[in-house]
Amino acid sequence: MKLPPVGYEAPKTADEAVDLLAEHGDEASVLAGGQSLIPLLALRLARPEVLIDINGIDELAGVSAADGWVTIGAMTREYVAEESATVAGAIPLLAAALPLIGHEAIRSRGTIGGSLAHADPAAELPAVARALNAEFVVRGPAGTRVIPADEWFEGYLTTSRQPDELLVEVRFPAAEAGTGVSLTEIARRHGDFAMVGLATSLVLSGGVISDARLAFAGVSDVPVRAAAAEDLLAGQLPSAELFDEAARRATEDLDPPADLHGSSDYRKKVAAAVVRRGLRAAADNAAGGSD
Amino acid sequence: MPDINLTVNGATRAGSPEARKTLADFLRDDLDLTGTHVGCEHGVCGACTVIVDGRAVRSCLMLAVQAAGSEVTTIEGLAPDGELGRLQQAMWDSHSFQCGFCTPGFVMQATAFLGDHPDAGEQEIREALSGNICRCTGYQSIIDGVLLAAERSRKE
Numbered sequence: 001m002k003l004p005p006v007g008y009e010a011p012k013t014a015d016e017a018v019d020l021l022a023e024h025g026d027e028a029s030v031l032a033g034g035q036s037l038i039p040l041l042a043l044r045l046a047r048p049e050v051l052i053d054i055n056g057i058d059e060l061a062g063v064s065a066a067d068g069w070v071t072i073g074a075m076t077r078e079y080v081a082e083e084s085a086t087v088a089g090a091i092p093l094l095a096a097a098l099p100l101i102g103h104e105a106i107r108s109r110g111t112i113g114g115s116l117a118h119a120d121p122a123a124e125l126p127a128v129a130r131a132l133n134a135e136f137v138v139r140g141p142a143g144t145r146v147i148p149a150d151e152w153f154e155g156y157l158t159t160s161r162q163p164d165e166l167l168v169e170v171r172f173p174a175a176e177a178g179t180g181v182s183l184t185e186i187a188r189r190h191g192d193f194a195m196v197g198l199a200t201s202l203v204l205s206g207g208v209i210s211d212a213r214l215a216f217a218g219v220s221d222v223p224v225r226a227a228a229a230e231d232l233l234a235g236q237l238p239s240a241e242l243f244d245e246a247a248r249r250a251t252e253d254l255d256p257p258a259d260l261h262g263s264s265d266y267r268k269k270v271a272a273a274v275v276r277r278g279l280r281a282a283a284d285n286a287a288g289g290s291d
Numbered sequence: 292m293p294d295i296n297l298t299v300n301g302a303t304r305a306g307s308p309e310a311r312k313t314l315a316d317f318l319r320d321d322l323d324l325t326g327t328h329v330g331c332e333h334g335v336c337g338a339c340t341v342i343v344d345g346r347a348v349r350s351c352l353m354l355a356v357q358a359a360g361s362e363v364t365t366i367e368g369l370a371p372d373g374e375l376g377r378l379q380q381a382m383w384d385s386h387s388f389q390c391g392f393c394t395p396g397f398v399m400q401a402t403a404f405l406g407d408h409p410d411a412g413e414q415e416i417r418e419a420l421s422g423n424i425c426r427c428t429g430y431q432s433i434i435d436g437v438l439l440a441a442e443r444s445r446k447e
Contacts, residue, residue: 001332008293008310008356031354038313038352039333051310055357079346103422105337105400108346109353190421 003041007050014059014139017166020052022141026163028052032075032114035106060113060168065090068174074113074167079104081112090174092285093132093181093201097124100183113167116152119159120193122218124183126153127199130223131215134172140165153222176211178204180286184278185217186270188261194218195262196271200278202233204286209233214246214278219256219271226250229275238283247275295359299324300368308355315339317355318365326366326395330424337423340396341365347403366395369402377443378402382436389427397423401437409444416441 011017021028029048031037032055040046054060060075063084070090072081081087082098101107101115101124115125116136128134129149136147138161152159161167175181181201185194197217203210212233214226229250236242256267296305299322306321313332318324318341327350330338334352341350342364369376375383378401388394397420404419405411411419416437417430425433 002316003311003313005309006311008354010356034352034354034357035334035349038354041311042333042351053354053357103337104404104419105340105347105349105422106334106352108343108348190418 001042010053010056012056017054018139021164024050033110035110036118069171071169071171072112073169076112078107078110091172092175094128096181096183097128100124117167119157121222122193126223127215127217131199131213132172134170137169138165139168156221180282182278182281184274196274198274198278200282202282202286209236219254243276243279247272250275293356297358298362312355313351314353314355314358315350324365324367328395338393338396340399342403347400378440381440385432385436385439387433387436393425
């Protein structure tokens with residue numbers, strides 16, 4: 001369908017965008033890459049009175065690294081992050097996730113900040129942000145605040161960003177030596193949202209898992225950390241038996257949503273398989289990187 | 292309605308689209324460039340793919356006003372003199388298409404991809420075209436056409 005009539009503002013600075021958000025509040029939608037928002041408009045699932053288009057705000061785009069953190073501007077397009085040597089070197093889990101987002105033409109326009117602010121629980125980037133404890137920097141009339149990933153995702157397509165706040169950048173901690181990652185998904189068709197996805201990051205020190213991070217996509221209304229499995233894995237030697245037990249613990253409390261692609265029970269079984277595959281791939285990746 | 296200027300297939304064009312008008316509809320309705328096809332209108336089918344500033348994008352997921360100042364290439368821009376380009380000829384030779392509805396989207400996506408990856412193999416081509424839907428061919432003849440174009444470009 002065609003988009004409904006809607007107002008349009010195109011601020012040139014983040015401060016102008018914040019002023020516009022203060023003026024329009026929850027009647028406004030922030031338009032970044034538009035790869036989710038434009039379909040929502042076309043399907044009448046979102047009916048904002050005004051679009052605040054931040055594509056012209058140069059200060060919101062870019063990747064920089066300092067003091068063990070990589071900062072990605074909210075308007076940084078997914079293909080730019082995909083091609084970034086900084087991202088490839090310092091945030092390998094994000095680098096593994098980016099090629100799996102939609103299709104090439106989607107990543108031409110789609111943005112890091114847009115995907116994380118849209119907060120689709122089945123999408124790749126929210127799971128990556130949860131796994132890595134990313135930090136979200138938002139700017140509003142009262143100034144800037146930093147929101148940790150475990151407080152960012154509040155529900156289906158809902159974040160702790162207030163209507164008068166603009167997501168300006170997302171910070172990811174740089175991976176330490178010995179890190180192995182995988183972004184494991186099972187989807188009906190290539191490029192679709194996964195039935196279940198898992199962002200996995202393991203740190204191996206002398207063959208032992210010193211740190212394990214697992215975050216699911218597609219099993220709840222928010223991305224979900226598998227804390228029980230992470231606790232089990234820390235301090236252990238990687239093995240098939242260990243990963244089987246981790247899969248059991250990671251999924252025992254899950255109650256995934258059912259839809260036409262799979263029942264809740266089926267998704268739970270898929271989730272266990274994804275944990276086994278994800279851990280094996282991340283452990284292999286860590287071992288390969290230390291050679 | 293904001294006034295915009297942009298370059299389409301090498302020519303400067305101007306217009307005053309409503310904010311809600313997509314680039315796809317602007318190209319078709321305002322500029323009479325109806326080679327860009329509109330299928331699903333929500334970013335799933337890939338039929339409306341055009342090249343904006345060197346990247347393949349879905350013109351149904353971009354507002355016309357957002358294309359202000361950009362360089363846009365549509366299917367009409369690939370054979371301005373009426374002679375098929377290398378990719379088009381290879382797809383012709385491979386009988387890549389049947390009904391033709393998805394054709395402009397596939398050709399634009401493949402044009403952008405081969406421009407960046409002239410040495411692409413079959414798997415990479417399948418990956419690059421995975422966001423375009425065709426209901427007729429079963430895809431094999433499309434892949435064959437793009438592979439043939441890549442092969443011919445290496446021989447030149």
